Amino acid sequence: MPSAAEFTEAPDSAAERTRRWRPAVGTGIGNALEWYDWNIYAVFTPFFAPQFFPSADPASALMATLAIFAVGFLMRPLGGLLFGWLGDRRGRRSAMITSVALASAGSLVIGLAPTYAAIGVGASLLLLVTRMAQGLAHGGELPAAQTYVSEMAPHGRRGRWSSLIYVSGTCGIVAGEVLGAVLAGVLSADQLASWGWRVPFVVGGVIGLYALVMRMRMAETEVFARQRVAQDRPSLWRDFWHHRTACLRVVGITLGGTVVYYTWVVSAPARAIAVNGFDAEATLWVSVLANLVFIAVLPAFGILSDRLGRRPVMLAAYAGLLVLTLPLNWLIQDHVWQLGLAMTIGMLFVAASASILPTVCAEMFPARVRTIGVALPYALAVAACGGSAPYLQTWLSDNGMGNVFLFYTMALLLVAIVVTCRMPETRDVELT
Template sequence: MTDISQSTQVDAPARAGAGRWRTVFGTGIGNALEWYDWNVYAVFAPFFASQFFPKSDATSALLSTLAIFAVGFLMRPLGGLFFGWLGDRKGRRTAMVASIAMAAGGSLVIGIAPTYDTIGIGASLLLLLARLGQGLAHGGELPAAQTYVSEMAPPGRRGRWSSLIYVSGTIGITVGTALGAVLASALVPAELAAWGWRIPFVVGGIIGVYALVMRMRLAETEAFEHDDAARTKISLWQAFWQNRIACLKVIGLTLGGTVVYYTWFVAAPAQAISVKGFDPSATLWVAVAANVVFICALPFFGALSDKIGRKPVLQFAFIGGAVLTFPLNWLVQDQVWQLAAAMFIAMLFMAPASAILPAVYAEMFPTHVRTTGVAIPYAIAVAACGGSAPYLQTWLTKAGAGSVFLTYTVALLLLAVLVVRGMPETKDVDLT
C-alpha cells in the first residue's frame, strides 16, 4: 500500500506536467494556424492577386485582393458572437474545435481554387467566400484560445502563460513567412504566380486537420465546469450589457495595437515588395528574423507583468509605439537593412502589450460571459481597424498621404494609453 501511495504521489506531478504541455501544444497549434492563414494571404497577395482578378492592371488586382483581406475581418464580429456563445455555453474546448475545423476548410478552398482565367469572376467569389468563412472562424478562435489559456494558467503565472497566444501566433506567422522566403528563393516569379502560391494554403489545411485532432483531446477548464451561470437561462445579452464598460475597454485597448500589428507584423513585407520594390527573398527573411525577436521578447514581458503588474507593461508598449510611429516609417527608404531595423524596434515595443493582453482581457469578465465579452468587442475592433490597415496604408501611400495613416495610428495608440490609465490593476484577479 505504501509503495502504491508513493508511486501515485510521484506520478501526479508528471501527469499534471503532461496535461499542461498538452494544453500548451493543443491550444498553440490551432492559434498558430489562424495567424499562419492570415499571414500567408498577406505575404503571397502580390503573387496570386492576378490569379483571382484580371491581369491587365496589377495594382488594381493587388488592391482588390487586399480589399478581400479586409472584408474577411467583417465576419469576425459574427464569429465572435457565435463562437463566444458556444464557448460560454458549451465549453471553451468545443468552441476551439469548431473554429479550427472551419479555418482549415477555408485554407484548403483557397489552395485548390480555379483561377480567373479558368472560371472568370467565379474565382474572385470563391476567394471571397473562403475568406469570409475564415473570418467567421477566426472571430471566435482567438478569444476562445485566450480564455482557455488564461483559465488553465497556474496561479501567479497567468501573464507568462498568456504570452503563449502571441508566441504561437507569431510562430505561425514566422512559418508562413519562412515558407514564402523559401519559395521565393526556389521558384522564379512566374512559377510563384502560376502555382507556387498554392503550397502554403494547402499546407495550412493539412496542419488544420492535425490541430483539430489535438484539440479534441484537450480537457475543459475548471472555471467553466464549476460555473453554474454558464448552464442557466441567464441571457447572454443581459450579461454582455452588465459588462459593457469592460467591453468598451477591450475595444480601446485593441484598436491601436491591431493597426500596428497588421502594419508591421503582417503587411510590411508585402508593402516593401510591391510598393518599394525590395527583393522578395531578402525582405521575407528579414521578416522571419524580426518575428524571432518578437517571440523571444514575449515570455519576458509576460513574466514581468506577473511581478510588477499589467498596467506599467501596457503603458510602456502603447506610449513607446506612439512615439516611434513616425520615426520608424521614415527610417524605411530604399534599403533592406532599414526595414530590418524598423521591424526589430517595432517588435520590441509591441511585445509587452501583445504578451499580456490575453490575460488582461480575461481578467475583466466573469466566467459565464468571459469568452463572449472578449470575442465581440475584440472582433469589432479588429474588423474596424485591423483588416483595413494594409489596404488603407497602401492606398494613402500611393496617394501621397502616408502621414495621414501614421497620425491615425498614433491617435489610436494614445486612446489605449488613456484606457490603461483608467483601469484597475488586475494581475491578482481570481478567474475561478
Template sequence: MGNALEWYDWHVYGLFAPFFAKQFFNPDDELSALLSTLALFAVGFFMRPVGAVVFGWIADRKGRRLAMVASIALQSAGSFAIGLAPPYASVGAAASVCLLLARLAQGMAHGGELPSAQTYIAEMAPLRRRGRWTSIIYVSGACGILTATLLGAGLSNVYGAEGMAAWGWRVPFILGGLFGIYTLFLRTKLTETHAFEKVPSAEQPRAKRPSIWRGFWQHRAAAGRVIGLTAGLTVTYYSWTTAAPAYAISVLKLDPTAVLLAEIAALIVFIVALPLCGILSDRIGRRPNLLFFGVGMAVLSYPLTWLAQSGEVWALGIATTIALIFIATCASIAPAVFAELFPTHVRTTGTGVPYAIAVALFGGTTPYLQTWLAGHNAQSYFTGYAIALLLVGVLVAWTSPESRAKPLE
C-alpha cells in the same frame, strides 16, 4: 497549434497577396488586383464579430473545448478552398467569388478561435503566472507567422517570382488545411477548464443559468476597454507584420526573399520578447506594460516609418524589429488583461465580440488603407491615424484598474 495555424493562415494571405492577386482578379491592372485582394483581407476581418458571437456562445454555454474544435474545422476548410480554387483565367469572376467565400469562412472561424483559446489558457494558468502563460497566445501566433514567412522565403528562393505567381502561392494554403486536420484531432483530447465546469450548465433550468447577453451588457464598460486597447495594437501590429513587407515588395520593388528574411529576424526577436514581457507584468503589473507600448510607439511611429520606407532592406528589418519589441509589451499580456475584465459565464463572448469588432474596423482595413495612402504619397496621414489610436489606448490603460493576480471568478 490552432492559434498558430490561425495566424499562419492570416499572414499567408497578406504575405502572398502580391503573388496571387492576378490569379483571382483582372491581371491587366496589377495595382488594382493587389488592392482588390487586400480588400478581401478586410472582408474576412468583418466576419470576425459574427464568429465571435457564434463561437463565443458555444464556448460560454457548451465549453471552451467544443468551440476550439469547431473553429479549427471551419478554418481548415477555408484554407483548402483558397489553395484549390480555380484561377481568373479559367473561370473569370467566379474565381473572385470563391476567394470571397473562403475568406468569409476563415474570418468567422478566426473570430471564434482567438477568444476561445485565450480564455482557455487564462483559466488554466496559475494565478500569479497568468501573464507568462497567456503570452503563449502571441508566441504561438508569431510562430505561425514565422512559419509562413520561412515558407514564403524558401518558395520564393526556389521558384522565383514567376513560379510563385503561377502556382507556388497555393502550397502554403494547402499545407494550412492539412495542419488544421491534425490540430482538430489534438483538440478532441483536451480537458475542459475548472472555471467553466463551475458555471451552471445548459441542462439546468433557464432561471438558474446566468444569461450571456445580460452579462455582456452589464460589463459593457469592460467591452469598451477591450476596443480601446485593441485598436492601436491591431493597427500597429498589422502595419508592421503584413502591410509593410507587402508594400516593400510590390511598391518599393525590394527583393522578396530579402524582405522576408528581414521579417524573420524581427519575428525571432518578437518571440523571445513576448514571454519576458509576460513575466514582467506578473511582477510589476499590467498597466506599466500597456503604457510603455502606447507611449513608446506613439513617439517612434514617424521615425520608424521613415526608416522602413528608405528603400533599404536592412532599414526595414531594423524598424520592424524595434516596432515588434514595443508591440510585445502589450500583446504578451492582452489575453490576460481581457480575461481579467469579465466573469466566467461571459468571458469568451465579452472578450471576443469587442475584440473582433476592433480588429475588423481597425486591423482589417490596415493593409488596404496603408497601401492606398502610400500609393498617393500620403503615408504620413496613416501614421498620424495610428498614433491617435495608440493614444486612445494609453488613456484606457491609465484609467483602468490594475488586475494582476486577480482571481478569475
C-alpha cells in the same frame, strides 16, 4: 520561451505531463494556424492576386485582393458573437474545435481553387466567400483560445501563460515567411505566380487537420466546468450588458495595438516587396529575424507583468509606439536592413502589450460571460481598424497621403493610453 517548469507544476508521471501539456500544444497549434493563414495571405498577395482577378491591371488586382483581406475581418464580429456564445454556453473546447475545423477547410479551398482564367469572376467570388468563412472562424478562435489559456494558468503566472497566444501565433507567422522565403529562393517569379503560391495554403490545411485532432483530445477548463453547473445563471445578453464598461475597455486597448500589429508584423514585408520594390527573398528573411526577436521577448514581458502589474507594461508599450511611429516609418528608405531594423524596434514595443493582452481581457470578465465578453468587442475593434490597416495604408500612400495613416495610428494609440490609465489593475484578480 517559458520553460516546461513554468507551464506545469512538477507532474508525477508521463501521463500527468501529457495531460497538462496537451491543452498548451492543442491551443498553440490551432492558434498558430490562424496567424499562419492570415499572414500567408498578406505575404503572397502580390503573387496570387492576378490569379483571382483580371491580370491586365496588376495594381487593381492587388487592391482587390487586399480589399478581400479587409472584408474577411468584417466577419470577425459575427464570428466573435457566434463562437463567444458557443464558448460560454457549450465550452471553450467546443468553440476551439469548431473554429479550427472551419479555418483549415478554408485554407485547403484557397490552395486548390481554380483561377480567374479558368472560371472568370467565379474565382473572385470563391476567394471572397472562403475568406469570409475564415473570418467567421478567426473571430472566435483567438478569444476562445486566450480564455482557455487564462483559465488553465496557475494564479500568479497568467502573464507568462498569456504569452503563449502570441508566441504560438508568431511561430505561425514565421513558418509562413520561412516557407515564402524558401519558395522565393527555389522558384522563379513566374512559378510563384502560377502555382507556387498554392503550397502554403495546402500546407495550412494539413496542419489544421492535425490541430483539430489535438483539440478533440483536450479537456475543458475547471473554471468553465464549475460555472456550468451553477443553478442561477443570468441571461447571457443581460450579463453582457452588465459588463459593457469592460467591453469598451477591450475595444479601447485593442484599436491602436491592432493597427500597429498589422502594420509592422503582418503587412510590412508584402508592402516592402510591392511598394518599395525590395527583393522578396531578402525581405522575407529579414522579417523572419524580426519575428524571432519578437517571439523571444514575449514571455519576458508576460513574466514582468506578473511581477509589476499589467498597467505599467501596457502603458510603456503604447507610449513607446506613439513616440516611435513617425521615426520608424521614416527610417525605411532604399535598403532591406532599414526595414529589418524598423520592424525589430517596432515589434519590441508591440510585444510588451501583445504578450499580456489575452490575460488582461480575460481578467475583466467572470467565467459565464468571459469568451463573448472578449470576443465581440475585440472582433469589432480588429474588424474596424486591424483588417483595414494594410488597405488603408496602401490607398493613402498611393494618393500622396501616407502621413495621414501615421497620424491615424498615433490617435488610436493615444486612445489606448487613456483607457489603460483609467482601467483597474487586474494582476491579482481571481478568475471565477
